[in-house]
Amino acid sequence: MTTQPVLSATDIHKTYVTGDRSVPVLQGAELVLQPGERVALLGPSGSGKSSLLHILAGLDSADQGEVLIAGESMSKASSEGRAILRRTYMGFVYQMHHLLPEFTALENLSIPQRLHGVGKAAADVISADWLMKVGLGHRTEHLPGALSGGERQRVAVARALVNQPRLVLADEPTGNLDQATAQEVMAVLVDLSRQAEVAFMVVTHDRTHLHHFDRVIVLDHGKILAEPTMS
Ligand SMILES: Nc1ncnc2c1ncn2[C@@H]1O[C@H](COP(=O)(O)OP(=O)(O)O)[C@@H](O)[C@H]1O
Ligand SMILES: [Mg+2]
Numbered sequence: 704m705t706t707q708p709v710l711s712a713t714d715i716h717k718t719y720v721t722g723d724r725s726v727p728v729l730q731g732a733e734l735v736l737q738p739g740e741r742v743a744l745l746g747p748s749g750s751g752k753s754s755l756l757h758i759l760a761g762l763d764s765a766d767q768g769e770v771l772i773a774g775e776s777m778s779k780a781s782s783e784g785r786a787i788l789r790r791t792y793m794g795f796v797y798q799m800h801h802l803l804p805e806f807t808a809l810e811n812l813s814i815p816q817r818l819h820g821v822g823k824a825a826a827d828v829i830s831a832d833w834l835m836k837v838g839l840g841h842r843t844e845h846l847p848g849a850l851s852g853g854e855r856q857r858v859a860v861a862r863a864l865v866n867q868p869r870l871v872l873a874d875e876p877t878g879n880l881d882q883a884t885a886q887e888v889m890a891v892l893v894d895l896s897r898q899a900e901v902a903f904m905v906v907t908h909d910r911t912h913l914h915h916f917d918r919v920i921v922l923d924h925g926k927i928l929a930e931p932t933m934s
Pocket of ligand 1: 749753755
């Protein structure tokens with residue numbers, strides 16, 4: 704039996720042109736993620752990891768190549784179609800938490816559900832449950848500014864998962880945290896994504912996180928390579 708990949712990116716090319724300078728960043732990047740698969744993406748700073756994630760999310764367009772999310776074309780979709788694919792199938796965690804500063808932790812989780820058509824009472828119950836799962840059951844009414852960096856990233860992890868996506872993309876989600884907090888946040892992200900059977904791809908520089916993943920890939924000169932086997 705063949706399963707439908709949750710993500711398939713074929714022959715992705717992207718060159719940034721600013722003034723008379725052109726920087727080729729992605730040069731035939733290819734990637735397939737199966738349902739529930741856990742992948743770490745490595746690559747030096749400036750190698751195009753964030754650019755690739757933006758293209759996979761349909762927030763930027765590739766010059767060439769196609770992205771399919773659960774079999775549906777992100778590349779060929781309208782901007783509304785891309786937003787629907789993101790909302791339906793995808794969750795995101797960034798290096799910066801990007802929580803809405805004027806809303807509580809609970810509201811930050813309820814708002815994306817409301818946008819997805821869930822009623823307020825049900826959304827609030829689900830939000831409280833997710834805050835418990837990320838260890839913040841006692842922080843539901845706090846504004847992001849009253850939370851620590853690690854707590855904010857826990858809320859961001861819960862927000863990425865709250866609409867039951869098929870795929871989570873995380874771009875250096877622990878990059879702003881100290882080592883101990885980074886380990887905790889990565890463990891929460893990995894454990895909850897596993898329980899929810901969500902596929903995820905995490906950009907990280909920290910090799911101590913790699914044991915969490917089924918597969919490690921590297922962005923190298925615009926292409927995706929399998930990580931050479933570590934001895
Ligand atoms: N919007 C943009 N306009 C011009 N150049 C960009 C833009 N976004 C990224 N770049 C360039 O593309 C390269 C890859 O950037 P990025 O994808 O952020 O790499 P990484 O996330 O691996 O550090 C860098 O040289 C960066 O300066
Ligand atoms: Mg980046």
